[in-house]
Amino acid sequence: MMESMTGKVTPRPSSDPGPSPPWRVPTAVYVHIPFCRHHCHYCDFAIATGKNHLKDRYLDAVEAEFTRLGESRPVETWFWGGGTPSELSPEQILRLCQIMRRWVPLNPGGEFSLEVNPDDCDPARLAAMAEGGVTRVSIGVQSFHNATLEFLERRHDPTQVASAVALARQSGIANISLDLIFGSPGQSLELWKRDLQSALEFQPNHFSTYGLTYEKGTPLWKRMTKGDFLPLADDQELSRYELAIDLLEQAGFEHYEVSNFAKPGRRCKHNEVYWANHAYFGAGMGAARYVNGKREVNTRDLDAYLRKSLAGEETAFQSESLSPLEEAKETLGLNLRRQAGARRAEFLQRTGLHLEEIVGSKAEPLVEKGLLIQDMQGVRLTRQGRYLFDWVIGRLF
Ligand code: SF4
Structure with missing residues (x-):
């Protein structure tokens, strides 16, 4: 370690692929859609509530960001996250697909993932997603237990997961990932087991499971510090994580990343770009990008993002080039x-x-x-x- 602290750099090996390796030139694109109907009290993502009237302008601003690329840059993966990408209307979904096809077209066989909330999954939206080329949806299930969903302030009903999965499949989107959260206060091991078993019944080919975190400054963190509830102890949370690994591995899922599990051949290629520390584009409010060794993060203020992007100004509020x-x-x-x-x-x-x-x-x-x-x-x-x-x-x- 001491040696590494000197900053000594070994010359690149002769197998260096040349001027455009994937850690310099992006093969992946992330677009952030910040709109949410409600601010769930545990969430510290870059989101905007009560701003639905700004969605079309937001797409104008995202288009302006892509236009600044200056030329078309083909890539391997697209990922729309949020916020709630499924809050976009079918027309808006198709418009954003068109913008991206112009500036960052997906190579044949590319992966297009989109995060959806179960209660947004109506036939028109799913049809637009399929028409736009979505190959994979990540459904924010979080729990099948009403009281847990209520605690998390998630607005959907557990029964809506079944229709979301069925509609996605009917639309031709066969690659389905379910997101689950464990470790809510009072969640017994048995309840978590039932969540996992209920999720497995849908036969998805991917899972993301996250422990509930109490991010400083969120309403949930404030409630916890006031003593409104007792969070699970570390060993209780670990036992839930361990149970997820056991059950999902038994069901044929590969635990390929700390929080992610996939059936063979169904890993999320987009997220694998992040874990390889390769380059990616990012557009939208609060979006991060990593291009040519420079990390940038866009402003999390919606008005500032719209104003700057539409005026052709720099949208990043953080920028650093790493040694x-x-x-x-x-x-x-x-x-x-x-x-x-x-x-x-x-x-x-x-x-x-x-x-x-x-x-x-x-x-x-x-x-x-x-x-x-x-x-x-x-x-x-x-x-x-x-x-x-x-x-x-x-x-x-
Ligand atoms: S829907 Fe998702 S992104 Fe929106 S506030 Fe809730 S947890 Fe955050």
Whole structure:
């Protein structure tokens, strides 16, 4: 580790693919759709409520951002997240697809993912998504338990999940991911098990499961600090995470990333770009992008975003270019989210640094504790290490 702290950079290997490797030139595009009907009290995403009248202007602003690319840049994946992309009308969905086809067309066989809320999934919207080329929907189920949904302030009814899944399939979108949240106060292990079992009945080919977090400043965090409720203890949360891994692996899902599970061949290719620390475009309020080694994040203020983008001004409020050492550390942190971890050859090619230069002696105690594996292939987390991801990353850096 000391050696890595010097910032010494090993020359790139001769296998360097040349001037346009995927960590410099984006192969993925993220578009943020901030509109939500209600601000769920645990959420700290970049969102806007009560602003439906601005949706068309918002698409104008996103188009203006893409126009600044200056030329068409073909990519492999599109991902619309939010906020709530399914809040767009069928016409707006098709318009945004058209804008993106002009500036960032998807290569044949590309992946197009879109996040939807179950109660937005009507036939017209799903038909527009299918017509626009959506190949994959990520449905925000969160729970099948009414009281849990109420606590989370999610507005849908659990029975709407069935119709969302059926409509997506009828529309020809066969690639279905379900999002679940575990660890709400009072959620028993048995209730969480029932959530997982109910979700499995829909036979999706992908799951994202997240532990409820209390982000500072959110209404939920304020309620917790006032003592309105008692959050689950760490070991209770871990037992729910462990149960998810057990049940989903038994059902044939590969736990390919800390929070994600996929049937063979059904990983989210877009998110794999992030975990490889490769480049991506991002457009929309609060969207991040990583192009040619520069990280930028757009303003989270809707009015400022609209004003600046439509005036042809810079929409980013944060911008930084990482040093080779910082980039290598970030690559390791992201790679470790993957089941495959950081692979030696890939890491060297990506960063110009040997894995040992970054990991150094800090790995040894983690290997001894059974949290990390370090071998010929590279460095990866054990199952126990994945439970303690944040802690392990804290020790490594
Ligand atoms: S619907 Fe999703 S993005 Fe919108 S406020 Fe709720 S959790 Fe946040």
